[in-house]
Amino acid sequence: MIAIPLLVLATTGSAARTGMVAAAELVPLVLFKIVAGPAIDSLGPRRVALTCDTLSVVAVAAVPLLHTAGLLSFGALLALVALAGALRGPGDAAKHAMIPSVVAAARVPMEQVTGLYSAVERTASMLGAALAGVLVLALGPADALLVDAASFGIGVLVLGLGTRRLARVGDAGEEPADALGYRVRLREGWRFLRTDRLLMGIAVMVALTNMLDLAWSAVLMPVWAVDSGHGAGALGLLFAVWGGCSALGSLVAAKWGDRLPRFRVYLVAFLVTGLPRYAVLALGAPWVVVLGAFVVGGAASGFLNPILGAVELERIPPALVGRVTALVSAMAWGLMPLGSLLGGVATQAWGFAATTLATGLVYFVVTTAPALDPAFRQMDGARGA
Template structure:
């Protein structure tokens, strides 16, 4: 039994996720504060998320062929230089929208395969540590929430102190440190023997194998569609609706970072509990209740311009509930996926879950322009609520409780 790879993955995830959270606040705030346009803010968010989703979907065969460690190292190393361009260009007065957009595009292009590669390491890390899969996914979920909290809180402070573009220099450093941890602490993890065939035809065949498996699993299809829909509205809230609400209420980036930190911080407690007792909880009931608590109430309190105290409490409750979601989703995905298809299926699943994120910011901007901020918040919140009722209406979700491939994964 070895805990070193798990510790290395945990640290790498903490660094990369906190950095990503920082850039997720800094880049929209940079655009909104310099242009004042919700539409341009949504456009920049789309320019990052669209290549992220596509690269994540197409990167699965490469992960299975080359190994997740190599893919993570390459992407994180190049991300250091890409993200670092923003503060450098801003410093010399050359950062304009036509230049920022392609930089943001490349940032998303690199983040997609890197995130997918790290996720595909989890079953092997669980086996090396000799612990239940739910416990590892729960711990990873807690780490993700902790990193998001630190990144959000740090983003608000850094943006207020040195400005949004220069705050991205810290993001570049987090990618560099994550690459070092992966290189030094994680062994080479091979999900399947290297394919003997090469070229576009073999690559397409391998990608199709992952797609066919995912498409034929009714549980994974239902789960993916639901998460994709809720992610759309989460993205609209995070990248456009909430920054516009903050700016319109007379507050600054510190409050924006604080709100994200409260939500993420409370979710740490939920993820820790999921790690401790997740294997004993009724998955479907916990999943359904958690989504109902973490969704619509957040949109409602902002639509009603509620007092900050009520907003903080609502975000804390929703954050705590959300801490249970990713451990359940990850455990179901890994248990139902055969070992040789891990890279392809997890990459495609994640890409489809994120498929609507590129238009989330644009949806938020369009709704604000059409109906105003309060109506936009209420409409997106009600749509989110409708999506969270899916487990009660769709029979496929009952398959959450079945552990189809668990023994296959953990015994290899």
């Protein structure tokens, strides 16, 4: 996320090429996440996750090694980044598909596992970005990628040793790999998702909010930092506060989420975490108000992934977990590049304040519209299903 763009800028000086590299990772990530579903169900998510992360060691390490040897052309960099994205998509989807077997083995509520999963993910993203900045300054962007490659190797060891006793998701109901064609099994996952109104509604809603969130983080927040005069220090602090409070919210959800009414918590959390953060920036609120909104909004956001993840995994039959979760995740990522593009174009045309407020209002509509859809009230009924 940090080292590769800085490496491209340092070696080419081209913002356009930097954008091309970002797209080269994201497009195969989404596509391979979609098509990996049947393989995850047939082979088992543990095997797919370990294989993808093992190959990622090679793909990521090849970038700094070829750079040091003077053999890293821009085309080769694009190919390696695309390979890394193609491996990350199925690898991430497979890890998510392991959650039901973790729940079964640990004999704990689904919210406890999805809450801890979300807390770890958010904390690791926050600390990883900070560590990346330090490593790039100390080692340079190329050598920092060697540490990134090593982290995949460590992850393989931890995952492999820590999940040896887990039952493979799908053993009870999945057909043999050669019994059905790959495309047929892929269509089965899509057919289930399409016919489950609640899951499809969640998938569409998350895709739209992720698009708006990327416009917020990639465009609106940096523009605010520059225009307000608060600068990069305040920008980094706000992101860190948001991430840290979100991780704390996820931990609270892990502890008590199974006792809370899911639908009401979903609505309140989105009301708190959505429009207010856009409004304080658009209206030029004082620094202390902005910081407070990020503390409260970040904490509220931590409840969302545990709830939505629990609902999703409880409604999907074990034999379809890999396919359906991969499709939902791919949909969540699919509109994200459009968010940064639209955010930039709208800010250029309408100005920062109008674009930020409009984005916040759209976010409000997208996240509260489910209150009018009876299907979303099935969130509470999904518990324990």
